[in-house]
Amino acid sequence: MNKKFTDIEDFIREKLSFLDGAPTNDWADFERKLKRAVFLRRLKRATGVVGLMLLLFAGQQYFDFYTTQQALKAKSNRIEFSAKPTTSFSNQHYSASADGSLLDKQSISNSETAKNNSSSTSQNADYLAMANSDKDNLALKTTAQKNASAQAKKVQSKKATEEEPLVFEYSEKVTNISSTGLAYVDNLLNDYRRPTMDSESIVPSDSKDFFSRKTKKKIYISPLQEKDPWSYSLNIYPNFAFRKFSVDPNKRARLHSDFIDAMVNSEASGLNLNLGFEVNKRIGLITYVNTGVEYIRNSYLAEFDFVNFRNANIDYSTGEITSYTMRKDPNRIVFSNTNSFHYLNFPFSISHQPWASENVRINLEVGFSVLYFLKAQGSTIDYRNLEVIALSERDYRKFIGSSSLKIGLQYYVNPKLNVGLEPTLMYFTNSIYTEEYPFEVIPYSMGLNVNLQLKL
């Protein structure tokens, strides 16, 4: 029975319903791609997790550092006294003046303070002398004085080595007045000159004990660590990077078939020579933020050795190869040249040094960077017509983004000079090649940095 179709759509649908898929035998090829994709996904996740953890850790370090600084500042605003058994606190040290007016001078006998601040000590001595001469006059006892007296009694009954330091808090008002009820004492301590203490000068010695009490795990700070939170350095590091190329399936028509394998092997790896100026800011005890600018020269040996069996017929309006004409005699093409790409790199990273000895530190670093393409030098074989062309004739993207993860070892020769060995993994968000380029660069690079850093 004949069947007429009113529309071609029905005909096509019916015909293709009988089309069965031919079996494929390319599981091995696919499995390789699948494994690579799974690996890349795991890598991305691991990088993300490590980056997040480092960021959190850096944040915590910064917070600890900040709160510590605040605490030290607050500490420097207090007067700390050691209540030794020999120290006596009595009314004679807190006296009103002989003329019956309110107490306008206060003296504090403190041997520790005297040691730290001679000017204050002499002043205190004056006040003490004045107070002693007027000790029969109105005596006022402050709250602190009461506490001090009680403390003094306590401490006398203890051994000197068991004494707790007594901290005398600065207070503007005296609230507990003597039994005479005469005194309304205000601004009692106005004229008291606290010993001046330079908060900066006490940080290094004081902070060590402070940190050791505060943190659960004691962090070792190498004596070679930079004292200044800001540091500037010059870096020189050769880096051997490995990259992988594959044919972009959408651009296969732009690529000469005889050339595919030769091209894939030709640019897979290369030596980078990087020179950089780096600025580091210490944001925690062992955590840094790094930025700067680097000049990168990526060189590689372009080597081709393949047989050209056919000539490509190129449609130059689309840039695609439309057909091939077989050559009578196959042509062996051998080519070798050292090529280089030049970039400026603007990195930003956070690094953390979880372990350190005096000279050696382990460095974990995560960050991102923007590469600016400067120029390409050298020559290569054109992937369509197999002629030798200058690399500068090709179009390149100007900016390339990347994220990086480094785990390295640094040896500090002295505070100004260190040598580092850092296996580095970089993931690129794009490549320098434009849409015309028929290869996909697998967007990661593994390399080994050998870093020489000179602190300025």
Place this chain on the structure above:
Amino acid sequence: MLNSNSEHIIRLEDLEDYLKPKEILLNSSEQELVLACANGKAAAQKRVYELFAGKMLNICRRYAKDKDHAQDLMHDGFIKVFMNIQSFKGQASLQTWITRIMINNSISAIRKEVRKGIKVSLEDIQIAESEIVYFELEDQQNLSATEVFKKINELPLGYKTVFSMYVLDGYTHREIATELDITEGTSKSQLAKAKKMLARKLREAQ
């Protein structure tokens, strides 16, 4: 009989080539296969791949420029399938789900080139969607499914893509316009021109 309740039936004859591991290959329902794939079992992945690869290659072929391109598209599609198979909830058959992924993946891959390749004039826009290309071929004619498929693949990329999406994969013009980032009018004109060209090619092939 395996998995008689599901829409997609895995036939025993499909399993003849697979011997290891038996617990996955011979006694698995579709759900068990999906579970095994989600757990990264290579044997299960291989079986799913080889069950559907032929059909999926045909689908990708309709959107690709050539067979190699189609194979790459299919591989990319299957990678997405296996990376996201844990999100397969079984509302449709596994084949339907995989087919949708293949189509979406193929369209994404060629979208830019299709847009670049489509040249639209004002006259094209005016071609109505309802225009029917009468095609008086009889069912018994000698053209095989493979030959018809080949003729479709000879269409220019823009024609072929819109034709495949509309006629074979059930997209509306609005959906095609959205997917390819073109106008509905362009989609309609591409379809009409594709049908005309295909009819001519099929007549010539008789």
